[in-house]
Amino acid sequence: MPQPQTRYARAGETFIAYQVIGDGPMDLVYAGGIVTQIDLCWDFPEIERFLTRLASFSRLILFDRRGTGLSDRMPAGELPSLVDWAEDLNIVLDAVGSQRAAVFAERDAGSAAMVFAARHPERVSSLILSNTTARHGRAPDYPCGQPPEFAEQMYHTILEHWGTERMAAVAVPSRAGDENFARMSARYQRAAATPRVAAESLRYSSTVDVRDILGEIECPTLVMHRSRYPFLNPGHAAYLQQNIAGARGVGVEGADAFYAYDRADEALGHIEEFLTGSREQTYAEQVLLTVLMVDISGSTEMAAKIGDSAWRDLLQRFHSEVQKQLKRFHGHEVDASGDGVFATFGSPARALRCAAALVEEIKALGLTLRAGIHAGECELAGKAVRGLAVHIGARVLAEADPGEVWVSRTVRDLVVGSTFEFKDEGSYDLKGVPGQWRLFSLDKVAGGEEKEPERRFSRRRR
Incomplete structure (x- = not known):
């Protein structure tokens, strides 16, 4: 959340x-x-x-x-x-x-x-x-x-x-x-x-x-x-x-x-x-999901520049595009708040393609998006999706550069042998998560669902 x-x-x-x-x-x-x-x-x-x-x-x-x-x-x-x-x-x-x-x-x-x-x-x-x-x-x-x-x-x-x-x-x-x-x-x-x-x-x-x-x-x-x-x-x-x-x-x-x-x-x-008068069942269903977190880079500056009314209209268009891409790649929106979205997918490949498409399509709105992806076991309780995997996804997003899709090593390993190419961004301490985590940025998406054209992401050095 x-x-x-x-x-x-x-x-x-x-x-x-x-x-x-x-x-x-x-x-x-x-x-x-x-x-x-x-x-x-x-x-x-x-x-x-x-x-x-x-x-x-x-x-x-x-x-x-x-x-x-x-x-x-x-x-x-x-x-x-x-x-x-x-x-x-x-x-x-x-x-x-x-x-x-x-x-x-x-x-x-x-x-x-x-x-x-x-x-x-x-x-x-x-x-x-x-x-x-x-x-x-x-x-x-x-x-x-x-x-x-x-x-x-x-x-x-x-x-x-x-x-x-x-x-x-x-x-x-x-x-x-x-x-x-x-x-x-x-x-x-x-x-x-x-x-x-x-x-x-x-x-x-x-x-x-x-x-x-x-x-x-x-x-x-x-x-x-x-x-x-x-x-x-x-x-x-x-x-x-x-x-x-x-x-x-x-x-x-x-x-x-x-x-x-x-x-x-x-x-x-x-x-x-x-x-x-009642309590949620103590047992929460455990399922393996891919977690996608996205947000708009520089949203505060953009809102200040164009004014509240124009910013609300732009956010509406942003969320419409998100819904379009989630439907296309079979994603499920868990939460949307302001300039950010949290969604889940049944496979990491779909999450990667959705994130790549969003980063590119949102450019037409004059916005720059960044995304973080992780895969792991999540708790499903009613409409809520919880667990450490969700927290890790948010932390991966926090490290991502504007205009880029960053993933955990777990995601990279799950799509080994596919048409995705990644760049190793090194090891990071993620807030609240034990140990160091190897993170990767998505460098290339080729072919795939809906005959998506090859995409390469422009790089900037950190």
Whole structure:
């Protein structure tokens, strides 16, 4: 699925970044707290799959709260309050035209979500609280809380190690030892917040106590918790379940702070069943498909040059040509968003011929196209096509030069002995994909379906 566009809602002089994905019958807001950066989260295949599944039954709304990610940062020495963070949610709902939404909040975002649900009951249809708490610290009437020294230890750990590979194993122990993931995670942390903001946010969250408003939460509530989550023992979840009227509780095995990396389907099943009354079958059909990703090079500059109206007309003509070529080469459009298209084919040869035809035909519109192709096992669940193969196809596209068709070695090997010729473009690190990948550019297409004439692609050196 193409990455959704980031937009901004305004809270006074503060700008809050948000995205909307999916067109399901309900609005669902995901709040991830300090560890969010809504542009970069799509670089992780597991998170992309998790969010795409949520968007399959909802209109999913993502946002970076003030002080983090793409939203406005705070001046040195200042932090937003719990009320500010709750208001961010309110402002984003207004910006997307949502009157009422379900709210899924994890970790340190949970307290703000509870405040929002209590203050704005008319706007919250359901509440999902995951690995969160009404109060962090231990007290005589709250024996499950953490001892005072725990928060200080975490404060200094984050101050020293935030934005480094070390924190990846702390948050996602199931991926310990994965060096590529650790590097990506460190980059993500740095983009989400500075060490000071991350540490101060944790310190502030450790002082929060929202127990007095739990009785004001009226909406259906699901409390989820990891059985071995190292930062909160199960007593925190039990307290929420006992003190929010009608709340249900479910446990998910594991220690990761993020469900996307361990037992994702189990967690997603609980969420979907709670919100919709049923859940998608955990078994998704596995099929071998060729994935084609295309987009228009320089689309932003072109749109600015010719104006919105002319650009809309041009996009319409572009998508008409795409439909024509997909029909010709028996492709299936999975998703089309703005200047990009994601399609699948039963054979790599058809995908290659379709991509080559599109690159040439689109030139008549004054546009330059690029394409990325990969073949692999995909998950089919309803209309959705998911899996690592889809993510790899998108990463191959990201490396392709304008006017060219790039493919993975898998595709090149599958058409060995055919009329296609390729140029070796070398090895690449693909974001979110383990190891190095050999990529090739399509250099020649000769003959084939519909007696297609020979095509040679003009080359430019990288």
